[in-house]
Amino acid sequence: MGLAERHQHIQLLHRLTSDAASGRGRVAVLHGTGPNGKTELLDHAIVRAEELGFQVLRAVGARPERALPLGIVAQLVHGATLPGHLRREADTWLEEAAVTVTADSVPGTATVRIFDRLCRVMLELAGRAPVLIAVDDVHHADTASLHCLLHLIRRIGPLPVCVVLTDDSSSSTELPLFRSELQRQPYVSRLAVEPLAPAGVRELVAERLGAARAAALAADFHRLTGGNTLLLSSLVEDFTATGGIRPQGYGAAFAGHLERGDRVCLAVVRALAVLGPERTTAELAELAEVSEAEVGTALGTLSGSGLLADGHFRAPAARLAVLEALSRTERDRLHLAAARLLHQRGAPVPRVAAHLVETQSAPGDWAVQALREAAERALVTDQRGTAVACLELAYRCCSEETARTAVLARLLHAEWLDSPSRAARHLSGLGAAAASGRLDRSERVTLVHRLLWHGRGEEAARVLHRLRATARAPQPGQRTDLLDLEHWLAWNHPELAMENRPQATAGTAPFLGVPSRSGPLPHVTGVLSDALTRGRPDRVTDLAEQVLGDVPRARASEWGAEAALTALTVLTAADRPTDTLAWCERLVAEDVHLLPVTTRAFLAAARAEAALRLGELGTALEQARLAFVLLPAKSWGTAVGLPLGSLLLAAARTGEFEEVSRQLTQSVPDAMLESRYGVTYLYARGHCRLATGHSHAALADFMACGERMRAWGLDVPGLPAWRTGAAEAWLRLGNTDQAKKLAYEQLGRPDAARPHTRGLALRMMAAASPVKRMPQLLTEALDLFEECGDQYEQARVLADLSRAQYEAGDSRRARMLFRRARHMARLCGAEPLCEELLSAPEELGGEPPTRECGLGAGLTDAERRVAALAVRGYTNREIALKLYVTPSTVEQHLTRTYRKLGIKRRKDLPAGLGVETGASGSAA
Template sequence: MALVERNSELRALMSLFASCARGTGGVAVIVGETATGKTALLDAFGELVTAAGGRVLSATGSPVERDVPLAIVRQLVQRAALAPEVDAQVAGLLAQAAQPEPARPADPVRPRGVHALGNALLDLADAGPLVLSVDDVQHTDSASLDCLCHVIRRVRSARVLVVLTEQPRPSADLSSVHAELFSQPHFRRIRLAPLSQHGVARLLVKHLGEPLGRRLAPACVAAVGGNPLLVRALIEDNRTAGAGAGSSAAGDELTTGDAFGQAVLTYLHRADTLTLAVARAIAVLGDLSSPALLGRLLDIDADTVAREIHALTEGGLLAAGRFRHAATRSIVLHALSPAARAGLHRRVAQLLHDEGASAMLVSQHLFAVEDTKDAWAADVLREAAEQQLDNDHVDTAIECLDRARQFCADERTLAEITAVRARATWRVSPSAAARHLGQLRTAMRQGLLCRSSVTAMLGDLLWFGRLDEAAEAFEWIRESVHAADNRGADELRIIGLWLSCTHPRFLARLPRQDTTAVAEQMGPAVTIDPQFQAVAVLAATLSRGADEDLVTGAEQVLQLSRLTDRTLGRVKVALMALIYADQLDKAAHWSNVLLREASGRQAPTWQGMLAAVRATVSFRRGDLAAAADEVTWSFHRISPRAWGVAVGLPLANLVLALTAMGRYDEAAAQLRMPVPDVMFQTRFGLHYLQARGQYFLATGHAQAALGDFLACGEMAVSWNMDLPALVPWRSDAATAWLRLGKPERARKLVEDQLTKLGAEPSRSHGLSLRVLATTLDPSERPRLLIRAAEELRASGDRLELARALAELSWAHEALGEHGRARATGRQAWAAARDCGAQPLCAKLLPDPTDADLAVPLQVTSDEQPAAALTDAELRVATLAAQGKTNRQIAHTLYITVSTVEQHLTRVYRKLSVQRRTDLAPCLPLNEPDRV
């Protein structure tokens, strides 16, 4: 390739050669960093000298020949094409010079022989002007340097021009040469600068054509500066890739390929050993690279580091202390042997650890180490895993833990690493996490686990119903708490409270826990550990019912808890406390907030659990399709088998929703799904029994339904969980007794339930009033049913509202009040239709052609047509009005696209609009609790 931006340098050399031809010799030194074009300039100059009738003898220094006596001189004379007699004379001189002086046996060559060789080179100028060129003179052996100095001292009166190339940082070996150089009147030092962007563009245009060459020029300069070797390599790669002039495949992206890789390796091979070492160290350090850290890593002083960084910058590899192009760093790294690369990473890790760098930074280098005996490495990787989990990088956290196990020799540390890995795996798959339980139990028995790890293991064992092992873990925790261990005592009370709320039968087999007093004392002003507060709120709600203080306490927990592995448990507990307190709007708001938070994080288990909680809210608000969709979505995140004993909650909501929608075959299929026997010893079993009883009731098996409801009640009473908002087993059983023709028994049960609830309006109270009304004479029913409907409408449960309105319609009909019956029946049918409760719709409208009854429910508010929408419909309508597609809405709300379409169809009909662009004026400006 033709030279670019080197014309002034060539002119300076040719001027020296012209003086040489006239009989006045000289010396030139071309100075430039590795691969900046010194050799190309020498070659171009040699061609001009030859064309002008001169003679060129050239040699190239090499690190491998630096200790070979007279290696450079031999190259020069071998290329001289000497006459036979002269060649024999020079060969004799070389042999003579290579013999040490007798008086100076330590000298490798004879000085007089070296001088004779220098005279022989000078004599070659008798035939015409002579150029002696030595490339990379810094690699010249000492004997050849002596010979060159002998020639340089005599060039002023000879037709000899000596041209040398060297790097800007000459070695001490060249001091004698430099002394001779600077004493010469015809000495020129020629400094080669990198190519400018204009020069790079000229090369690119010449070989890649217009306009591609000019478009690629800025990227090329950014990648390699103005290093001619690297620029030419990029030209070759881009031409090979089809980006040549006139090519239809030409593009604007700079390609780095084999030629570029080879050019970088050539650069490194020709660079000084220290320069190469600094380049490798920067490649390993990456963004952590700094002069101070490089100096400590390579055991060199700061000035030396600065010089080497400057050299690599001038050479086009670095900018601001970093590799200009990612490909360059990759090439440098992969040129290292695996052992050398691992060794560098190990030293970097040690340095960073000693300086107190973050575990995540240190761990990046430990990943490149196959093995280490450093005891701190496993601890660092474990800490890094914890940080990665906090940042939701679960896969990376697990990789850190697996690598930590490779480095760990301490059994206690190894056990804790396994505990953290189980927690990390749980976030993705509870079933996979269960595989660690055997190892953890063994470690516990050997005294290798801390109390928090055993507590986490206890929760996992109970989740999968492994009660004997859970009892052993609890006993270990209890024995670990000593008299003065206040924190341990608090932790033990938290566990006891949690067990009383979730696994009461398991708690009964343990040493007695004093948890009731704590639960009874809960109030909003109590500032305690959030975990303690959450379980105490739930325990108090289940044991004595909800009040304002308990609701406030649950919300405080949710407000103060960022979603993490450690807070997930208390968040779920607080949400369930709100649900059992009949605070469905608050529970809906917080479950939506938490699900949105979980959706952007690598935590399928969190998402599945929170979706199951939201399904509970959706069913209790009468949004049957949403409840079913949310449970289905939850089961896609956590398979039913992986749910363990907790499967009772999502499965119950799915069966309840399917049953209410009349999809009995699907509900039956869910009930045929195997569930753990231990589930019936937990709170989740109560939900399951209620759902199964409702299925039996709906399909005409009242006696079987009654059995499930009474079994549910027996357990709830014995467990001190006799809360109608948990499972209204009395009103359910009362409905079954009515089907069996026992209204007195039914009335007694539901009256007992109302006594437990008190007089405060709530969803549970309204539901109880509805069932009580059905046990009375038709003339007594309307008063209670109207009150029930008001309370259910206020609670937001549209399914129970539809049932109450249906009962009211039938009561009016029984009393001969046909107009009231039809008006109320119309409202009941509309509410049931919006819920998707097809069996109730069919009972209200046996004849689908009865168009009068099928008139939609009318909204009395002139200002807010959206009041006719259910909460689910309002959520869908709001997102649609914002311009989101059906698929985006489904993803945001965790429902199917089909459900979105169904909701929108009903929204359009209720609001009397034709398209989603008409929705915005009909929707409320701000109803966060509903949306």
């Protein structure tokens, strides 16, 4: 680096060397705290002296060489070009000194005689040319060398000799009188070398990086270095190489200087690096094994030199470098000692635990307890990684089995918040603990939930059996955690709750007694689940909103995510999907990254489901995909049916059939199909199969939904209206009687008054009714879908109503409704519905037949006849009967037709093919 802000020092050095050249002995002591350019000034003085013809004798002090008597003097003598007789004389006296002189002895007569002879050797050189004696880091010189230097300095007054020493004033010298003795000499000048001011930093940075970058970086460089030239030089090199701070540059320079410096300063800085910024002077003193006064002096010295800023590291790289310079054994010793002293002083447990985690040891019950307490605090403050680290260490180091099991239960929960699949590794251990009675009741309740999440139903059933066997009958009005669990099971995993389904409580009693806040989360989850099971979501919407309002505070609770999901399900089931979306948006807008990943994934899945109910297909698709980004399918466990069902349904309605195909080929847990999430999945898969022309498979899915829901007694709002899906499948198969029967059955259900469900049933009823009845039924359905805001179903009803009016002869109204249908379909992104509308008769606003007739040019006659009947709405079986072929032959002809026309399903067949009919004869 350059010599910015050192102009006065340079001028004085020039004057002193000039005086020495004219025969007047001079001494310059360059002093200051820390590495702030003293060596650079010394080097400049050497270059200046050599230009003036000086003979230069140079030595460098080092801490390890303090034990070497006259080590500095030997460097001076052996580094000079001495005449033969002087070198022999110097060697002789140095050999005698090796026997006579010790590193820290008080000079006796013989020792002083050796000093005198050695000084004469060096001073004899001045008879030939001026001499510069340069000693860097004189504070590291051995005692004998310091005495010899004083002996020399006293004799240079009338000689052409200049002595330049660099001294770190923060270091204690081995000769207490050395500095005071120097000050007594009239020809000794002391030059203070301090850290650079901001202007000096900018000047030096400009020399290396240019004026433009210096203007931008100077302020930050001064903050990071305090004007310390050693750190500044390293920082400039770092930015030249990589554009940032490097551990091997800035950090290594910081740590390297401390290793060469004062031992007290080194011990204090190491303690500072271990304890961190929250340390107190007393803690530093105890860990560094020095007095508090020494700590204060060391911190003041290091801050004055620019290495520290008011007793703190200027950059994390400096602290890391100090720690990295320690051996692993020494670093662990310091961290463990820090943990002990902090524990003894009653410091906050997170500070104690941080040191234990660093050492990966917890010696004693106090340490394990500190780790457990720190983990709980970390969970509350959203430091879930810290909580996991504390609990893992506590689990390894805990020797008492019951406590160890409790730690494992908390570890499972801490990991489940962000990665249920990772947490699954602890389930077997907890299952064994539950079997041996080491797991308390609330932990077993939570374990049932986690086992079911991962599809381990048999293990969950065993834990549940023991819970039920040891349960006491609750008093009237008394709640128990088992009762809450039974309510939750009845809604989510009804197979396990079938024999133990809790009885309905008279009136609204299950929902009374809930405190103004939402209350204990397992309890409110049970209350909300019970309301869903009994088809009464409307009665607990206020409680659901209380739960959602508590999500930010309860985000680390074991039942927090489940309570939030159940509350959102209540709002959607109560025909309030708009409120569901609003709550989800509010929760993620506050600070989404504070929420556990599992909770965020639940919110995304709930948003997708609510968006589907509103016909916001793009939002539904986006949120369903986000749910799988946050939690991979493996982490979703049996609940995967929730986001997967929304993803399938949204993809099918938006025409993303490649996505549908890809998702349907993915395996799903068998246990999922025995939960409410399986019903959601089957319903969505049924609609995907309808959209791709597989009506029989679709019907099977819808009927499977119905069988499960009826067997479970869960044919309630909040679960899919399977009858309307089955009715649509029967219509596709040409069985209007079955379709009408299911639509009637749905309209006769207790929940038939709900707008969305009633609208779906009315649309199916209209499709299975004569043309004269269709407008009335569809008009009512349209009103209902407008009331609940479902854009997609509005578009479908408008399209059906348009065709009904057209067939009834009201072309003007039909065209108006058609335009509304097409607009609504485009608005919600329903591409397949848009394409279907394009194939409507030209009078309604569809594409003219002439645009499509030519598309059949590449088809064989047999393929054209089959396609024409398919366009007109005949089923494969009906086409086979008309053309006297097998249904398999019809399906083969349609497959080849799809390939030739570049389409994917029956609905994509051009409407113009319908006029190219050959309704009789064989297609074989």
